[in-house]
Every structure is written in structure tokens, then in C-alpha cells.
Amino acid sequence: MENEKEGFPITALREIRILQLLKHENVVSLLEICRTKATQFNRYKSTFYLVFEFCEHDLAGLLSNANVKFSLGEIKKVMQQLLNGLYYIHSNKILHRDMKAANILLTKNGVLKLADFGLARAFSHSKGQPNRYTNRVVTLWYRPPELLLGERNYGPSIDLWGAGCIMAEMWTRSPIMQGSTEQHQLQLISQLCGSITRDIWPGVDNLELFTKLELPAGQKRKVKERLKLYVRDQFALDLLDKLLALDPKQRIDADSALNHDFFWTDPMPLELGRMLSQHTTSMFEFLAPPRRRGIHPHGGQKPMQQPNPDQHFERVF
Amino acid sequence: MFPSSTQLKFWTYSGTAELNRLRIEANQQFVQKYGREYNEVSRNEFFLNTAEETKIRRHYEYVLKEFCNGFQPTMPRYVLGTAMMYLKRFYLHNSVMNFHPEDIVYTCVYLACKVEEFNVSILQFVANVKSKREEMAEMILSQELLLMHELHYHLTVHGPLRPLEGLFIDIKTRCPDVLETEQLRRGAEDFIDRSFHTDACLIFAPSQIALAALLSCSSKFGLNLDSYVANKLVVSSDKEDMMKMVENIKRINLILKTTETLDRGQVKELLAEAGAMSQPGEQPQE
């Protein structure tokens, strides 16, 4: 616990409470909380450890390993479990707010777990006053357009944008929109999903940054067209298109996504255990060779905006 | 959410007997640790017994409430409920001789503010005490982790105020013929307020306390909600559940009735006594 003027950070309190609340097959489970004793050797600062059930893989690690191949049925299984997890947390009024492949874990038996609730928080459907959550959440490459435009009264749909990015990544094997700044990210989004206009997104002009940022005009929506180079399944393309809807009100929710034909047509979702058993060593992203080297315009710079780097707050598996 | 909560799993007890046993244990543990050199007679004289500890703890429950009610900026009501629950849970396993409630009370409120997302800075917080603000801030920050640890990091508290709100909404929509619902609010909230100074919240589900509150004041208004409860509220559950609920509501009423009013003057004497024997050097380092 260093330099915490206000004591135990409120974000860490939230993470603990949220993890204690969530009990679901597709959400990582918190086993225990430990702390080191404050002694003269650590300058009377204790360190906190959150102890989780162990998961052998994370999705970023698996995707960066060219030997790991997902069949269409296996991709369906990944996405089905991911959406199941999201459906569960959203029904418990929790927003994840940091969807990305590195925060999606898989056990060796192929059970997917949403992890890293470090930025998560409870939400409410505001009746009178609009919510004023921070929009400085979600790793840039997975950040939905409404957050980039300054929306603070957002909801579960922000996580479904991330789910869309991750779904596409199951085929492309690297993040589909790797912006270097918020402006650049919006540009990449417009190039894929079409220009952000009042016509396709009623009310977007009320967002704080809509007029302040330069938004590319005249872009056509090319989600299906561009992703079809990687994704041949028509249902997959259709679901991707619905997850990557610019207007959060039109974006598909977890429940409807789970009912999408993608999951109910052949090949049906297929257990991942068999495929993963061929890759017995852990494939965490941080163990894998750095991926996408050279793709990133400002190489090396971490496109992350963690508002509160809780140094003292360790996770143990 | 309550059925899957840490509150039900870890902090809901069978009754006052079990609670008293835990409190006696906490008291004995302290006495045995620090009272080894005393003979039995002087030990009993020197240390507080459980009944005395209870009086002191209850006194600080009022201190906590008064602090919250006077807090600037105005604090949402459920922060008080959460802080009160922390205080009660803390002293189930700790003696007031070991950790002075004067410190723990403010730490409970500070932590409850954060957990309930009532965002005040530590400076704003201590602006609510009259003097020694810096010391208070330092004390709170140094005790916060201890408190969290003693609460086993179970920080989510389910209080009766939200279920009460739910009941009001339910009655208004499903029994529009019951007209006086809003009149009941004062009385019901008053009942809940009194329940904060009893063990009820360590024994019963918050929804049961809320229902007991509603029923107790509805009968005072000569309003009969029995048919609402029997036909609308618990229509799906079986007879046994119904009996259980009725019994629990009776028990809640009984606890409220039998909890003695506290003689706060007497507590002052006890506190002076406890102050004389605090052993700062021997307090466990946290």
C-alpha cells in the first residue's frame, strides 16, 4: 500500500466486492484474499494478494501462437462462453470495462473465464439523472466509439463492442483496430464501421467530443466486406456486424447474441478440451513472443489507460 | 442477491444465544491473554466483562449514528446501515478492550462511504469532527486494513432500506386499494432505525426486517396487510415457508421489544474505567 492518500483504493474495493458477488462457470473465481504483514522490511506497507483459481491459458496467448488452431465449432464455443459470462455479469448489474483477449482465460479443459475485474463497476439504469461514470476505461484498441466520444452514461453495450473485437480476432489472430491515439482509434473505427453520423446514430451529436474531434466523413460501412477475407461463415459475419454496431443502442446485447443463428447452425459449438490438450504448456500472453511487432505505428508504446495502477495489488493464481 | 451473499453465508447467525457466545469468547480471549498475572478476583475487577463490553459497543452505535446523521455533505441513509453492520461484525470477534470503538467507529463509516460509493475525500471526512482532524485521518487510514481484514473482506452489506422501498413499490402497484402506504414510511423507517441498535441484522434477512417494519406500523395505523402478505407476497412458497416467515417476524419484534434502552451516563463511567487500563504498548501491531 503505497502513496494511497485516501487509504485502500476504491477501485480495488470494487474489484473485491464484484468478484465476491459473481459466481459463474464463465467468470474467474476468487479463492482468497491475503495480505503480507506490515513489518520494518517492507516499510510497514502491506501488499494485497487476490488468489484465483488457476487457468492454464489466456486467449491472447493462444491467438499469438500459430500452432494453436481453432476450428469454426471451437470459435463458436469460445464466443458462446464469453457471451454467457457477459450475460451473467450484466444481469448482475456489473460492467466489465476491460474486455480484451488478455483478460479472457481458458482452463485446460476448455472452460472460458472472464477475468480482470480491476476496472469493473456496478451500473444502474438511471431514471432521473444520467450516470457520470468515467470514460477513461477499456484498453484503447477495444474501446467502443461512445467512450471515445466522451459518453459517461454508458451501459453493458460497451462490453459487447469488446466482444465483437475479440470475436474478429479469433480469425485475424491480432487485434483488428490498433489505434495509437483516441483520434486514430476513431479513424480506424470509421474506416471499418462507416462514418459516425447523426443518421446512423441518432443523438451522437450530444456527446461531448463529437464536434471537438475530427471524424472522417463519407466512409462506407465495410465490416462484412473487410472481415470476409478472414471469416467465411455468413452467420459469423452477421453477428460481427451486430456486435460492432456504432450506435450502442443498436448494438446487440449478450442475450440476443446467444440466440443468434451463428450458435445454432452446423457446425455446432465444439468442446475445446481436445484441441487444448495438444498444447500442454501454458500460453499466457506475457510468455509468448511479442506479437504484432512492426504493425503498431508508435512501436512499443502500450495502448493502455489504466486510471489507477494499483501497484500494491497483486494477483496470484 | 442476498441468497448468494457473503452476508447470509458468513454473517447471519442463528440467534442471540450464538451471538452472545461469540462475544463471550472474544472477551475471554482478551482477558486470558492479558490477565495472566492477575488472580481471579482482581481479574474480574480489572477487566470489562461481556455485559459491560456490550454497553460500550452499544453506546458507540449511537455515536456512529449521530456522526452519520450530522455528516456534511448529507450522507445517503444506507451508508449508516453499512457502517453499523461493520461495527457489529467487528466486535463479534474482537474485544472493545483491544480496539477502542472510538477509532473503529470512524473507520467503519469511512470504509462504508467508499463501499457505498458515497465519495468523500479523507479531508472532507475528517472535517466532520471537531478537533484533531489530522490525527483522526491518520488513525482511520492506519485502521482501515485491520477493519477490512477483520471483516474477512466481506464488504457488501444488504440492509433493510432497499427491500422496504421494494415493498412500497410492490404494494402501490399490486394493491392500489391500500391508500395509506406513504403514511407508513415514517413508521417503518423508524422501526428499521431502532433495529440498527439490536442484533436483528445479524440474525435475519434484510427483507424480513423490512417486512416486520412495514407490518408493525401498518397495525398501528389500523391497516391490515395480512391478505397482501398471504396472497400476493408469498403466494408461491409453501405453508412451511409461510410459518417460518411469520415466526421470524415475531422474533424480530421481540428482539426490538426486549432490547433494553441504554443508560449512556453509566457507559461514561465504564469508558473511564476502560480508558484507565488501555495498554497501548501491547496492542497487536497491524
Ligand SMILES: Nc1ncnc2c1ncn2[C@@H]1O[C@H](COP(=O)(O)OP(=O)(O)O)[C@@H](O)[C@H]1O
Ligand atoms: N486465474 C488466472 N490463472 C492464470 N493466469 C491468470 C489468471 N488471472 C490472470 N492471469 C494472467 O495474468 C495476466 C494479468 O492478469 P489480470 O487479472 O488481467 O491483471 P491486470 O489488471 O494486471 O491486467 C492475464 O492476462 C493472464 O495472462
Ligand SMILES: [Mg+2]
Ligand atoms: Mg488484464
